[in-house]
Amino acid sequence: MRGPQDYGGLPAGPVDPVKHEHVPTHWEKTVDALMMLIFDQRRQLARVDESRRMQEALGEDYHKFPYYERWLQAVSWLMLEKSVFTQEELDAKQAEVRARLEAERDG
Amino acid sequence: MSNHHDHDHGPTHTHDGKPIQEDELPSIEAQILETSVRELLIEKGVVSGEDIRRAIEAMDTRGESLGAKIVVRAWTDPEYKDRLLNSSDDAIREFGINMSPMELCVVENTDEVHNMVVCTLCSCYPRPILGIPPAWYKRRDYRARAVREPRAVLQEFGTELPDGKQVRVHDSNADLRYLVLPERPAGTEDWTADQLEALVTRDSMIGVSDVRRPGEADA
Numbered sequence: 001m002r003g004p005q006d007y008g009g010l011p012a013g014p015v016d017p018v019k020h021e022h023v024p025t026h027w028e029k030t031v032d033a034l035m036m037l038i039f040d041q042r043r044q045l046a047r048v049d050e051s052r053r054m055q056e057a058l059g060e061d062y063h064k065f066p067y068y069e070r071w072l073q074a075v076s077w078l079m080l081e082k083s084v085f086t087q088e089e090l091d092a093k094q095a096e097v098r099a100r101l102e103a104e105r106d107g
Numbered sequence: 108m109s110n111h112h113d114h115d116h117g118p119t120h121t122h123d124g125k126p127i128q129e130d131e132l133p134s135i136e137a138q139i140l141e142t143s144v145r146e147l148l149i150e151k152g153v154v155s156g157e158d159i160r161r162a163i164e165a166m167d168t169r170g171e172s173l174g175a176k177i178v179v180r181a182w183t184d185p186e187y188k189d190r191l192l193n194s195s196d197d198a199i200r201e202f203g204i205n206m207s208p209m210e211l212c213v214v215e216n217t218d219e220v221h222n223m224v225v226c227t228l229c230s231c232y233p234r235p236i237l238g239i240p241p242a243w244y245k246r247r248d249y250r251a252r253a254v255r256e257p258r259a260v261l262q263e264f265g266t267e268l269p270d271g272k273q274v275r276v277h278d279s280n281a282d283l284r285y286l287v288l289p290e291r292p293a294g295t296e297d298w299t300a301d302q303l304e305a306l307v308t309r310d311s312m313i314g315v316s317d318v319r320r321p322g323e324a325d326a
Contacts, residue, residue: 011251013248017243022242031141034144037162045153047208079144089147097146101138101139
């Protein structure tokens with residue numbers, strides 16, 4: 001079965017090397033850094049193929065997520081799977097961060 | 108929607124030829140998740156803020172100029188070129204680059220063969236050398252078509268190959284990454300390493316274009 005990530009040979013539009021050039025933003029680099037750090041020799045918390053498995057598990061959402069949001073989702077799920085933090089801890093943290101970011105935005 | 112998005116999308120390049128960056132923040136949900144994951148990892152002692160800062164710094168040192176040094180060494184030192192093609196991981200260690208746990212395979216462009224690199228399944232790329240892959244490399248258009256109609260894709264990059272030239276497309280994966288050793292242009296026999304390095308572009312090491320022609324380089 002062809003997974004959502006398996007684009008090889010499918011019909012697709014022209015490549016636009018001018019429009020689709022993009023200097024990574026600081027936010028994207030931060031997500032990139034988190035992934036590279038959990039992969040690194042010192043931590044070895046995950047491997048590239050595990051990150052791929054998580055991204056492919058997005059199913060049809062794979063196409064909707066921007067690239068680094070897929071990565072972020074993969075990091076989050078991997079850390080849950082490996083019990084680095086729990087779903088309860090993540091939920092509590094997200095509620096706290098949401099309140100903080102919304103206060104920053106409105107303040 | 109914020110005001111600066113209301114205008115029509117105008118020119119995609121500034122006067123000095125650099126693409127205009129769309130430096131948008133991600134969705135609020137993505138910002139919340141990223142901040143939460145990062146703070147939890149710091150609280151758990153898995154990473155520190157300093158680790159993240161250093162990882163970003165290291166990322167910024169990779170790119171075209173590092174790859175160009177390797178290519179020029181291979182152009183100017185036949186013994187090194189032989190090692191680069193036959194035991195790529197060892198050869199790049201001399202430049203302080205460690206591919207582990209991945210493997211590197213360097214493929215050589217010649218009169219007869221043009222090599223081109225893709226990752227149809229994701230965005231696998233020789234990151235320890237070239238850094239973060241370009242946006243087009245990660246997009247469906249390139250991933251889907253590079254393996255079906257590489258010559259058409261090359262034309263979209265402005266690369267026209269002679270009819271008789273064979274195209275080899277290399278599909279990267281999690282464990283094996285490719286780097287193209289482009290052809291050294293004729294007429295550069297007495298050039299210095301610095302001059303030669305200025306010819307080597309990121310895209311020439313992905314194999315979607317040739318190196319700059321002598322006379323095109325800034326240096």
